Amino acid sequence: xxxxxxxGGTSEKIDQVRSITNHxxxxxxxxxxxxxxxxxxxxxxxxxxxxVKPQAQAGLDINIVTDVASLAETLEPLVxxxxxxFHSMAVSDYTPVYMTDLAxxxxxxxxxxxxxxxxxxxxxxxxxxxxxxxLKKTPKIISLVKQWNPAIRLIGFKLLVQVPKEELFAVAxxxxxxNQAELIVANDLADIHDQQHLAYLVDGSSQELAxxxxxxxxxxxxxxxxxx
Amino acid sequence: xxxxxxxGGTSEKIDQVRSITNHxxxxxxxxxxxxxxxxxxxxxxxxxxxxVKPQAQAGLDINIVTDVASLAETLEPLVxxxxxxFHSMAVSDYTPVYMTDLAxxxxxxxxxxxxxxxxxxxxxxxxxxxxxxxLKKTPKIISLVKQWNPAIRLIGFKLLVQVPKEELFAVAxxxxxxNQAELIVANDLADIHDQQHLAYLVDGSSQELAxxxxxxxxxxxxxxxxxx
Numbered sequence: 001x002x003x004x005x006x007x008g009g010t011s012e013k014i015d016q017v018r019s020i021t022n023h024x025x026x027x028x029x030x031x032x033x034x035x036x037x038x039x040x041x042x043x044x045x046x047x048x049x050x051x052v053k054p055q056a057q058a059g060l061d062i063n064i065v066t067d068v069a070s071l072a073e074t075l076e077p078l079v080x081x082x083x084x085x086f087h088s089m090a091v092s093d094y095t096p097v098y099m100t101d102l103a104x105x106x107x108x109x110x111x112x113x114x115x116x117x118x119x120x121x122x123x124x125x126x127x128x129x130x131x132x133x134x135l136k137k138t139p140k141i142i143s144l145v146k147q148w149n150p151a152i153r154l155i156g157f158k159l160l161v162q163v164p165k166e167e168l169f170a171v172a173x174x175x176x177x178x179n180q181a182e183l184i185v186a187n188d189l190a191d192i193h194d195q196q197h198l199a200y201l202v203d204g205s206s207q208e209l210a211x212x213x214x215x216x217x218x219x220x221x222x223x224x225x226x227x228x
Numbered sequence: 229x230x231x232x233x234x235x236g237g238t239s240e241k242i243d244q245v246r247s248i249t250n251h252x253x254x255x256x257x258x259x260x261x262x263x264x265x266x267x268x269x270x271x272x273x274x275x276x277x278x279x280v281k282p283q284a285q286a287g288l289d290i291n292i293v294t295d296v297a298s299l300a301e302t303l304e305p306l307v308x309x310x311x312x313x314f315h316s317m318a319v320s321d322y323t324p325v326y327m328t329d330l331a332x333x334x335x336x337x338x339x340x341x342x343x344x345x346x347x348x349x350x351x352x353x354x355x356x357x358x359x360x361x362x363l364k365k366t367p368k369i370i371s372l373v374k375q376w377n378p379a380i381r382l383i384g385f386k387l388l389v390q391v392p393k394e395e396l397f398a399v400a401x402x403x404x405x406x407n408q409a410e411l412i413v414a415n416d417l418a419d420i421h422d423q424q425h426l427a428y429l430v431d432g433s434s435q436e437l438a439x440x441x442x443x444x445x446x447x448x449x450x451x452x453x454x455x456x
Contacts, residue, residue: 011249016389016417017318021239021249050278090245093354102340111333115358122389122417126321126365130343133361137354161244161350189244189350 001225002042004082004152005029006075006089008051012067014096014133016122024090026051028157028197031217032086033060039221044082046074046089068092068138075141079148084224087142088157088185094135101128146180154181155220161189165200172202183223185216229453230270232310232380233257234303234317236279240295242324242361244350252318254279256385256425259445260314261288267449272310274302274317296320296366303369307376312452315370316385316413322363329356374408382409383448389417393428400430411451413444 007029009022026047033043034054044061047053054060063078065071068091079085098117105111114134124131145154156179158172172186184202191198199216200207201223210216235257237250254275261271262282272289275281282288291306293299296319307313326345333339342362352359373382384407386400400414412430419426427444428435429451438444 014248017251017387018320019249019251020242021247023245023247092246094359102343105339111360112330115330123387129365131322131363132339133363135359135361137357159245159351 001036001084002044002082003033003036004044004046004075004078004085005033005036006046006071006085006087007033008048009090010048010065010067010071010092012092012095012138014099015119015124018124020092020094020096020135022090022092024051024088026053028213028216029086029088030054031213032088032220035217035221039225044078046071046078048089068095068141072139072141072144076144076148079145079152082149082152084153084155085145086155086157086220087145090159091141092138095138097134097136099124099131099133102130102132103128105132142175142179142181153224154179155224156181156184158184158186159189160186163188169200169202169207172200172207173204176202176204183220185220229264229312230272230310231261231264232272232274232303232306232313233261233264234274234299234313234315235261236276237318238276238293238295238299238320240320240323240366242327243347243352246352248320248322248324248363250318250320252279254281256441256444257314257316258282259441260316260448263445263449267453272306274299274306276317296323296369300367300369300372304372304376307373307380310377310380312381312383313373314383314385314448315373318387319369320366323366325362325364327352327359327361330358330360331356333360370403370407370409381452382407383452384409384412386412386414387417388414391416397428397430397435400428400435401432404430404432411448413448 008026009024011019011021013019030052033045036043037059042059046063063074065074098114142156156175160168168186172184176184185199186202187199197213199210210219236254237252239247239249241247258280261273264271265287270287274291291302293302326342370384384403388396396414400412404412413427414430415427425441427438438447
């Protein structure tokens, strides 16, 4: 099969020296990629410069992206030519629009105006004691996947932080339905430590627990290839 | 000599999954560290997880920090026990205080109140179309160095973006004076490319140009060791 995997986390620039980053090591994506490669599948990995990656090898193609815009541009043609997408990348929800100091905010009658402003300076001054950063929502990449290729099989990933399991499963099922995924790997940051990585493979009717990154990869592999 | 070097860039958390990062590869600090190690000096490197680092070796001690608070805590005792500090780390100017959506901002009569608020959630919801992030200035680490140890020799680094050279030199000389540094390495992001890294060694009376990272390290080494 031709397998497409996203991993790592995107960064959205505030200016030329600062950005907002979504933390993600790329480890889980790397382990999934290595398992499919070992089993003889073709793997295309879309990831970030700082993410950990498998060693260069036959059957593996790596594409480096930075922000959500570059992810969308790189992913669209790849989604159209692959059979399965594992979308494990931590994608930025918001991107900076404008940054200003408190004085400019206080002087404004209509704060919504700041969402149509842009900083002209390449590095925003650090003179003021306070800053206010206005951010807007990025396009939801996972919701575009089936528009780009209705036939692709989609496995999504959902990371929440310190929520009850019922909430985690409910959020995963909403994503499953909204994005026409066949599986959502749902996990909670509080359950991820050095050697342990609890995750639930959530489909329409069940949630299967895996306890390490290797076990997550193995269980996903079995699900995706069981009808081959 | 006992040499202390900072490199890489700090990150300030917005919540458990997002942070504001200052971009810095750690390359220049690595090259400076390697040169002093090669010449037989003791080097302590204070850097970040993602920064490039010299190979582990005799004479080299590495400390990992994350944000400005952890940098200050790690650096203070080290500044007191070293003779020279090369402070090449890109340190965050601002740290997040509170993030909210546009509706909460619009409903407020006094926007300064947001600087005394805190987010209670571990991962801020991405439901709203817009967000507003309030940030406050971090302590200026470079200004604390001589308070911690008046005898340490301080070499600072200043990165600006697309400014006239006169402005770059003026900003460097202000930092030289305010922080009682003996030298500021001043550079402009627009002059830094793959193989080229233009930087000016700015002291009270002159600015000496170096054209690559290796040349910057060599020239700094000569200056710092010339009276030994």
